[in-house]
Amino acid sequence: MISLDTILAAHDRIRPHIHHTPVLTNHTIDEQTGASLFFKCENFQKIGAFKARGGLNAVLQVADSREGKAIATHSSGNHAQAVAYAARQVAMPAYIVMPRTAPQVKKEAVRGYGAEVVECEPTQAAREAGVQAVMAQTGAVLVHPYDDDRVIAGQATAAVELIADYNNPPFDLILTPVGGGGLLSGTALATHYLSPTTRVIGCEPAGAADAVLSFESGRLESAPYIDTIADGLTARLSERTLGYIRQHVSQILTVPDADIVAAMRLVWERMKIIIEPSCAVPLAVVLRYPDLFRGKKIGIILTGGNVDLGKLPF
Amino acid sequence: MISLDTILAAHDRIRPHIHHTPVLTNHTIDEQTGASLFFKCENFQKIGAFKARGGLNAVLQVADSREGKAIATHSSGNHAQAVAYAARQVAMPAYIVMPRTAPQVKKEAVRGYGAEVVECEPTQAAREAGVQAVMAQTGAVLVHPYDDDRVIAGQATAAVELIADYNNPPFDLILTPVGGGGLLSGTALATHYLSPTTRVIGCEPAGAADAVLSFESGRLESAPYIDTIADGLTARLSERTLGYIRQHVSQILTVPDADIVAAMRLVWERMKIIIEPSCAVPLAVVLRYPDLFRGKKIGIILTGGNVDLGKLPF
Numbered sequence: 001m002i003s004l005d006t007i008l009a010a011h012d013r014i015r016p017h018i019h020h021t022p023v024l025t026n027h028t029i030d031e032q033t034g035a036s037l038f039f040k041c042e043n044f045q046k047i048g049a050f051k052a053r054g055g056l057n058a059v060l061q062v063a064d065s066r067e068g069k070a071i072a073t074h075s076s077g078n079h080a081q082a083v084a085y086a087a088r089q090v091a092m093p094a095y096i097v098m099p100r101t102a103p104q105v106k107k108e109a110v111r112g113y114g115a116e117v118v119e120c121e122p123t124q125a126a127r128e129a130g131v132q133a134v135m136a137q138t139g140a141v142l143v144h145p146y147d148d149d150r151v152i153a154g155q156a157t158a159a160v161e162l163i164a165d166y167n168n169p170p171f172d173l174i175l176t177p178v179g180g181g182g183l184l185s186g187t188a189l190a191t192h193y194l195s196p197t198t199r200v201i202g203c204e205p206a207g208a209a210d211a212v213l214s215f216e217s218g219r220l221e222s223a224p225y226i227d228t229i230a231d232g233l234t235a236r237l238s239e240r241t242l243g244y245i246r247q248h249v250s251q252i253l254t255v256p257d258a259d260i261v262a263a264m265r266l267v268w269e270r271m272k273i274i275i276e277p278s279c280a281v282p283l284a285v286v287l288r289y290p291d292l293f294r295g296k297k298i299g300i301i302l303t304g305g306n307v308d309l310g311k312l313p314f
Numbered sequence: 315m316i317s318l319d320t321i322l323a324a325h326d327r328i329r330p331h332i333h334h335t336p337v338l339t340n341h342t343i344d345e346q347t348g349a350s351l352f353f354k355c356e357n358f359q360k361i362g363a364f365k366a367r368g369g370l371n372a373v374l375q376v377a378d379s380r381e382g383k384a385i386a387t388h389s390s391g392n393h394a395q396a397v398a399y400a401a402r403q404v405a406m407p408a409y410i411v412m413p414r415t416a417p418q419v420k421k422e423a424v425r426g427y428g429a430e431v432v433e434c435e436p437t438q439a440a441r442e443a444g445v446q447a448v449m450a451q452t453g454a455v456l457v458h459p460y461d462d463d464r465v466i467a468g469q470a471t472a473a474v475e476l477i478a479d480y481n482n483p484p485f486d487l488i489l490t491p492v493g494g495g496g497l498l499s500g501t502a503l504a505t506h507y508l509s510p511t512t513r514v515i516g517c518e519p520a521g522a523a524d525a526v527l528s529f530e531s532g533r534l535e536s537a538p539y540i541d542t543i544a545d546g547l548t549a550r551l552s553e554r555t556l557g558y559i560r561q562h563v564s565q566i567l568t569v570p571d572a573d574i575v576a577a578m579r580l581v582w583e584r585m586k587i588i589i590e591p592s593c594a595v596p597l598a599v600v601l602r603y604p605d606l607f608r609g610k611k612i613g614i615i616l617t618g619g620n621v622d623l624g625k626l627p628f
Contacts, residue, residue: 022336024358043586044338044585044586048586265623268588268623269623271358272357272358272362272587272588272589272619273586273587273588274582274586274587274588275586305586309579309582309583309626309628310628312623312626314623314624
């Protein structure tokens with residue numbers, strides 16, 4: 001179990017390298033939902049997503065302990081940039097295994113932070129084999145995107161800031177998206193310690209609905225199908241994250257892609273900020289199930305703003 | 315001449331109805347320009363643009379003085395929404411004359427604030443005749459988009475906040491876009507009073523370059539041609555705004571549309587905020603003339619974020 005001290009130590013550790021991100025509110029969206037929504041803007045975080053927090057907390061500890069000479073991970077998303085950014089902060093080499101089919105712009109972003117992109121075939125097996133090969137060749141240490149307590153403790157720090165800044169009166173609810181479950185686990189743990197009356201809800205695309213099933217059965221389930229615009233949320237829970245989530249999360253709710261795109265558009269048009277599709281899932285949940293949220297004070301972690309402007313869904 | 319007291323009174327008058335908008339900085343854009351840029355985010359302002367300030371300052375005074383029973387203006391842009399929003403705050407009827415060819419979404423936005431849209435043919439003459447007719451029929455008072463000291467004093471309050479919040483050490487420069495010149499006039503006046511060592515620069519699209527010519531000749535000149543994506547900046551200066559600008563602005567610089575689109579994209583991708591093309595002109599100027607800005611502390615008024623997501627330039 002990750003203790004409160006571990007989470008607060010993570011915050012102290014990463015603080016020099018991250019933004020204490022702002023919290024925005026919006027009158028129109030509050031009127032539309034009948035709720036009082038506080039959006040924690042991790043889209044303004046370093047590398048454009050909360051993943052900088054977990055990546056840094058792990059990489060800084062690897063660097064301190066000298067347990068490895070380099071960092072390795074596999075990701076085609078924000079975790080890739082997070083690890084690359086974190087490794088640069090401590091001047092360690094980083095090797096990011098990415099499918100050769102990943103968008104060129106994502107490979108360039110990783111290289112822009114000074115990391116090396118190692119291309120592999122676009123299968124889960126090839127990605128894992130690629131990481132193993134890199135680790136064997138370079139002495140690199142793996143920093144997994146979510147199945148790692150250091151990463152989870154880092155992701156927890158977004159909720160630490162949200163609660164420190166805006167928890168008077170306490171939030172009724174805090175909502176995050178759920179993919180592999182690192183952010184949801186960290187948020188639920190931080191909230192459990194720092195605001196025990198606040199309930200935490202995970203928000204999942206209907207097109208990647210493994211977490212809701214696993215949450216109900218208590219075992220790792222597969223999603224019935226994977227087909228969603230929220231491409232940051234297709235990973236499966238691990239035993240570790242399922243454990244934290246079963247213990248400290250109240251509920252998981254799912255929404256279809258049309259709702260996710262509509263929520264994303266609402267934020268762009270009304271709040272004038274850029275969020276990626278995965279980031280819009282909690283607001284989509286609030287809009288789809290209004291009776292659950294009306295009259296409530298709700299914190300929402302806006303997870304990231306890395307979108308391909310050439311491929312917008314509207 | 316608009317006094318400092320007039321500007322500060324405007325700020326007190328409108329404060330209950332506006333946001334004190336945040337100021338953002340961006341490490342990557344600072345590195346790219348070699349300057350230290352402070353972005354005053356009026357894209358987060360009520361109605362999504364600084365125009366709420368000037369519209370409110372005029373409308374609140376009309377309501378107080380009972381000089382008219384309603385408000386009228388002609389605009390197909392942000393001033394239309396600003397006047398509609400301001401009139402609703404004081405429960406006065408507002409009539410907005412708009413070309414019948416204006417986008418439906420803009421008409422709906424104005425109606426959404428409770429104002430009446432009066433359609434006219436898409437010519438300057440028809441717009442002015444339309445406003446005259448509305449005023450005669452309804453007893454409405456005109457609130458011009460920029461040729462009005464009350465509007466200019468309202469626009470000045472964005473710089474008042476920027477200087478109050480971030481002027482230690484003083485800005486070397488403050489940059490705004492220039493169309494009709496209301497914002498540039500107000501910014502230059504506020505800066506003259508509150509930070510006299512700071513120079514103010516106006517930033518204009520090459521495809522609507524009347525202000526740079528008028529600034530040089532001292533007379534109202536026409537733009538050689540009107541063709542720009544910055545559709546909020548096609549209006550001409552008035553004698554009034556030219557006078558303020560000649561007295562208190564250091565320089566006007568122009569940029570082509572390709573630069574404006576590139577600057578807009580840079581802000582979207584790096585700052586994760588939505589700005590409209592007109593709003594990107596000052597950053598485009600900084601990027602085009604780097605030698606003028608390197609090493610300087612620069613305030614930039616980000617003027618608005620009202621874009622049609624169905625018609626993006628990238």
